[in-house]
Amino acid sequence: MSFVPEGYSYGPWHDGPDPLAPPADLRDALDEIGRDVMAGSSPRSALEELLRRGTPRTAGLDELTRRLWQRRSEIQRRHRLDGTLQEVRRLLDQALEAERRELFPDPDDDARFREARLDALPPGTAAAVRELAEYDWRSREGRESYEKIRDLLGRELLDSRFEGMKEALRNAGPEQAEQANRMLADLNDLLAAHAQGREDVPERFAEFMRQHGEFFPENPKNVEELIDVLAARAAAAQRMLNSMTPEQRAELAELSQQAFGDPRLAQQLSTLDAQLRALRPGEDWTSSERFRGDDPLGLGEGARAMSDLAELDALAEQLGQSYPGARLEDIDVDALERQLGPDAGVDARRLSELERELRRQGLFERAPDGTLRLSPKALRRLGETALADVVHALRGKTGQRETESAGAAGEPTGATRPWRFGDMQPWDVSRTVRNSVLRSVSVGERSVRMDVSDVEVIETEHRSRAAVALLVDTSWSMVQEGRWLPMKRTALALHQLISTRFRNDALQLITFGRYATSVELAELVGLEGAWEQGTNAHHALLLAGRHLRRHPDAQPVVLMVTDGEPTAHLEPDGSAEFDYPPQPRTLLKTLSEVDRMAKLGASVTVFRLGDDPRLTDFVDLLARRSGGRVVAPDLDGLGAAVVGDYLRTRRR
Numbered sequence: 001m002s003f004v005p006e007g008y009s010y011g012p013w014h015d016g017p018d019p020l021a022p023p024a025d026l027r028d029a030l031d032e033i034g035r036d037v038m039a040g041s042s043p044r045s046a047l048e049e050l051l052r053r054g055t056p057r058t059a060g061l062d063e064l065t066r067r068l069w070q071r072r073s074e075i076q077r078r079h080r081l082d083g084t085l086q087e088v089r090r091l092l093d094q095a096l097e098a099e100r101r102e103l104f105p106d107p108d109d110d111a112r113f114r115e116a117r118l119d120a121l122p123p124g125t126a127a128a129v130r131e132l133a134e135y136d137w138r139s140r141e142g143r144e145s146y147e148k149i150r151d152l153l154g155r156e157l158l159d160s161r162f163e164g165m166k167e168a169l170r171n172a173g174p175e176q177a178e179q180a181n182r183m184l185a186d187l188n189d190l191l192a193a194h195a196q197g198r199e200d201v202p203e204r205f206a207e208f209m210r211q212h213g214e215f216f217p218e219n220p221k222n223v224e225e226l227i228d229v230l231a232a233r234a235a236a237a238q239r240m241l242n243s244m245t246p247e248q249r250a251e252l253a254e255l256s257q258q259a260f261g262d263p264r265l266a267q268q269l270s271t272l273d274a275q276l277r278a279l280r281p282g283e284d285w286t287s288s289e290r291f292r293g294d295d296p297l298g299l300g301e302g303a304r305a306m307s308d309l310a311e312l313d314a315l316a317e318q319l320g321q322s323y324p325g326a327r328l329e330d331i332d333v334d335a336l337e338r339q340l341g342p343d344a345g346v347d348a349r350r351l352s353e354l355e356r357e358l359r360r361q362g363l364f365e366r367a368p369d370g371t372l373r374l375s376p377k378a379l380r381r382l383g384e385t386a387l388a389d390v391v392h393a394l395r396g397k398t399g400q401r402e403t404e405s406a407g408a409a410g411e412p413t414g415a416t417r418p419w420r421f422g423d424m425q426p427w428d429v430s431r432t433v434r435n436s437v438l439r440s441v442s443v444g445e446r447s448v449r450m451d452v453s454d455v456e457v458i459e460t461e462h463r464s465r466a467a468v469a470l471l472v473d474t475s476w477s478m479v480q481e482g483r484w485l486p487m488k489r490t491a492l493a494l495h496q497l498i499s500t501r502f503r504n505d506a507l508q509l510i511t512f513g514r515y516a517t518s519v520e521l522a523e524l525v526g527l528e529g530a531w532e533q534g535t536n537a538h539h540a541l542l543l544a545g546r547h548l549r550r551h552p553d554a555q556p557v558v559l560m561v562t563d564g565e566p567t568a569h570l571e572p573d574g575s576a577e578f579d580y581p582p583q584p585r586t587l588l589k590t591l592s593e594v595d596r597m598a599k600l601g602a603s604v605t606v607f608r609l610g611d612d613p614r615l616t617d618f619v620d621l622l623a624r625r626s627g628g629r630v631v632a633p634d635l636d637g638l639g640a641a642v643v644g645d646y647l648r649t650r651r652r
Helices: 026-038 043-053 061-078 083-103 109-119 125-134 140-161 174-195 201-215 223-243 246-261 264-279 299-320 333-340 342-360 376-398 429-442 476-480 484-501 521-525 537-549 584-599 613-626 635-651
Strands: 364-366 372-374 411-418 456-461 466-473 506-512 516-519 555-562 568-570 576-578 604-608 629-631
Touching: 026 043, 026 342, 026 376, 043 061, 043 342, 061 299, 061 333, 061 342, 083 109, 083 125, 083 140, 083 246, 083 299, 125 140, 125 246, 140 174, 140 223, 140 246, 140 264, 140 299, 174 201, 174 223, 174 246, 174 264, 201 223, 223 264, 223 299, 246 264, 299 333, 333 342, 372 376, 372 521, 376 484, 376 521, 376 635, 429 456, 466 484, 466 537, 466 635, 476 484, 484 506, 484 521, 484 555, 484 635, 506 521, 506 537, 516 521, 516 537, 537 555, 537 568, 537 584, 555 613, 555 635, 568 584, 584 613, 604 613, 604 635, 613 629
Parallel strands: 466 506, 466 555, 555 604, 604 629
Antiparallel strands: 364 372, 411 456, 506 516, 568 576
16 A cells, blocks of 8 residues: 555646756767857857757657658558548448348339339439438338448538547437537537627637537637637648549538438538638648548548648647747647657657757857857866867877876965876865765764865966967868868867966967967857968967067967968068968068067977978978977877977976
């Protein structure tokens, strides 16, 4: 026996996101967005692309959309719309066969006359059913089969306009058929009063629902909701008729007069459809679909299939997110679960939560021009990932401990961190003891015991500081040769290392194509590749020299990433002159600026991307003139090469 405390109830969580659900994996999501942004996508399009692709544990919008179209195609390939006509034909043949069996042994003239009358029936199903409306059946089985035709037509016609009506009226007698007719008459009166703007419509609606509410499981709250429900269903029924052949439509129109043996039903439904068309002209009353399967659908089932197709189309539009102001909260999760199952609803909720959390946690911000960009918080997270990758690469190359330590000796930075194997920094005794006490109390120990996990060390930094200029080539060849993303990840890693471990160092990021520009990290990360001729290393070195002179007491460090020899230089009037092959004047100006760097005590390390002989010759000359060196890393090792050289130069 289970015990449930009085006043409490347990059930599924419906009030917002599930509080026990696992949190959205923002770090992995941000890494993917960051890669797309650095590859040239805008933050908004990168976010949209992530939501389209999904995550390892969540299907994306593209996958959900694919499943929607697959479901739509299955409905059309599996079914056809002549189920009611086929069933009427079957019941008619059954009735005629039973009647003929009853008449055959009878020798009188009346039996022969009846047989002749049956033989003379029109070949069309609807015409034969109409001809037999006044026929006096001798066979009880034949009479029952014929009555089933009238009953079937009435239930199917009502089911095509009112959800679930076919089952509700199964085995219905004349009294239930009359009740349905009264409901339709009252409904048409209510809609007419609404169209005329009558003031008593709310009272009429309440009275209508009191009398006929059983026909409306949707439980509409007012006449507008009632019209919405009815119009959607009636429009689906009309689209179903549009999808039939002209012969099938004509058969159904004629058969509808025999529904429940009373033409009033068809007349009331025709009036209802006309009123709903006038009240909801925005519904789709004119389109059609192609069904090519073998499973016949009745009128009610066909209307439901058309409703499903319309719902699938609406869901596909919601998942497409291509309309202005689109948000994942727009997705009708209940409809998605109806069509694709509960797992699809879980995926949609997870994607919505991921989008909401990325925005809520401040990972995006508005730029002054109104565009969306990555926030400093997001850039820090991307920098942490990029630096971790670089450290891993450095550790793999050298076989040593991590090189992200702030230094083994020097002045305290004011920060502490957990001790790691091989650390030589002094312990922070107070924080170490505090950690031991808190851990012991949390696990219920009576005495305080120190564990290696409690130890924190004091971070220190070297007393020297550096002025670092990272010059990155942004000419079109960097994009074309797939070097754009590694270049940006390198800048992220170096920026993260300096901003967290060498806070006194001054880093300047400089991009150079036809012109050179000093940029902030966010600008570089969001920089889109553009076709531009020119590799103006001369202008980049000018800006680097300006940065070094602003910090005369700092150790100068100049790092250049390029895949092309200088093809542009800056003229005294500020214009850039481009020529290929490079002019001697361009090479001379570039090397003159390198010589000025050497006078400032700065050696230039060039990270050469590419094997062009002219590029190789020039960067070798540049390195010799500045006392620097040339490194030719592969793209995967670019970040480790730049960070490693920065650490090596700084230690030196």
